[in-house]
Amino acid sequence: MWLLLLCLVVDGLPGASLYQTCKQYDVVEYLNITERESLLLMTIPKSDWTKPLIISVDVLFISILAVVEKTQTITTYFWIYALWKNDFLSWDPKQFCNISHITLPLSYLWTPDLYLLEQVAVNTPQWMTYANLSHEGLVTAARPTHLTSTCVLDFYYFPFDTQKCSVSLVSAMHRERSLVLKSLKNSSDMNSELFEYFVDNGEWIPLEVKVEEKIINGYSRLLYTMVIQRQSSLYTLALILPSLCLLALDLLCHFIPKSYNEKVGFKITLLLGISVLMLLLNDFLPASSDNPPVIVIFFIGTMTLMCTGILETILVMYIGGRMIKPESTCTGTFPLYQGLLLKSPSKEINLKEEEHSPEDGVLSSLERIRRDVHLMREQILSMQSSDKLETERENFQEKMEKVVFYCHLTLVSAFYIVVFVKWKW
Known part of the structure; x- marks a missing residue:
């Protein structure tokens, strides 16, 4: 009985039917x-x-x-x-x-x-x-x-x-x-x-x-x-730093001693390297742009500076070569030992005459020796003069190359300062 009453009370309580609606x-x-x-x-x-x-x-x-x-x-x-x-x-x-x-x-x-x-x-x-x-x-x-x-x-x-x-x-x-x-x-x-x-x-x-x-x-x-x-770290390492290294090598070519042909060849090789980097840059930038990016100005300026360096080297070579012209040789002169080793037809006639006149033969031999010694002296003086002129030409080229190098270095520094300011570094 008590159990039945308890069940009825529980059924009447609020929430008693929760087990059926949860x-x-x-x-x-x-x-x-x-x-x-x-x-x-x-x-x-x-x-x-x-x-x-x-x-x-x-x-x-x-x-x-x-x-x-x-x-x-x-x-x-x-x-x-x-x-x-x-x-x-x-x-x-x-x-x-x-x-x-x-x-x-x-x-x-x-x-x-x-x-x-x-x-x-x-x-x-x-x-x-x-x-x-x-x-x-x-x-x-x-x-x-x-x-x-x-x-x-x-x-x-x-x-x-x-x-x-x-x-x-x-x-x-x-x-x-x-x-x-x-x-x-x-x-x-x-x-x-x-x-x-x-x-x-x-x-x-x-x-x-x-x-x-x-x-x-x-x-x-x-x-x-x-x-x-x-x-930007990848682009800096792949594009900008290699370009700066190529330009640094181009500037260091100035310290190659007295070999302008090698300088020109090396500079042209560096120019080809910067051209390859510009081709890589073309894959990233859009085909058309109203305002060219700073990096395009950077590469064009770098290539222009490298081309300018080649032109400067050629100019130094040209001015040094045209500065001193070799003197024309005197009429009748000939290379060293030519008078001793070669015999002209007139000499052969004189030799024949020497067979008939011993005194004339001795005089003509002395004359030839005197003339050959004179020619050797002129040749030696000419060689010394050429060495002196060559030294003067090299000194002039060296001074001119220094002036051109410092002007080029100033131009490079000014250009990169402007570029980096535009990049807001």
Whole structure:
């Protein structure tokens, strides 16, 4: 008897039937979603048509996959979280064991038509299969997005450049009086959580993210602006430092002693090396640009300075060669030992005459010896004069080369100071 009375008392207490309703299925059955599926999908889920439906959006940036300079596009990966209220789906958690959230297939619910205006690739992202529904009727849906969008890239400071790219999230069909987009976080909150889930791909890193709420042409719009910076270490090591090394070798050619032909050949080899680096640079920069980047000016200036160095070396060789002309030899003179080794027809006649006149033969022999000694003396003096002139010419070329080198070094220093100032180093 007492056991029966106790069971009746327990059945009469509040919450005695909790064991029969503590299931999410009971909430779904209470909401009657399956039978109202067509109505829940057709129209905006709001009861007061005089007020717009507020869509709260949060964007979580994950990675910057690629920035293509040639096509002026940027590829990013991020998640879009949308939150809105469905006025026709709510329940009292106290009646269902305090169940305040359930998960439903999103295909049973109305979803906002959110599009990204800057998208250029055919990649239509889909909402996740399931959505979260709270007891107040708040629906939370997520959509992973792999976006390739247009971005006006400025390469003036390449590879030390920062880019600013914008993405506009907008409803394609619903105007501002029906649907308004709001951001769940402001710019400062987004920047504080920017690197929490961001995956660095090695070349680009985000600096700042801004979000703005705008009404353009009667449509509500969320404008996300991301400022990104290029990590320039690879380009510095692969392009800029090799160019500076080639130019340094070009300047060090000045210290090659008295070998202008080797200097010119070595300088031309260095010029071919800088040409190869310019071909590599052409793969990174766009085909057309209204304002040439600083790095283009850097390479063109470096090549011009190296060409100027070659012209300076040729000029020194030309002026040194034209400065002193060799003196013309006197009429009747001949090379050393020519008078001793060769005999002219007149000498043969004299020799024949010597056979008949011994005194004349002795005199003619002495005359020939005297003449040969005179010619040897002139030859020796001429060789000494040539050595002296050659020494003077080399000294003049050395002085001229020093003056040209210091002028060239001053020009190189001034050019690179201007370039590095433009790069804002």
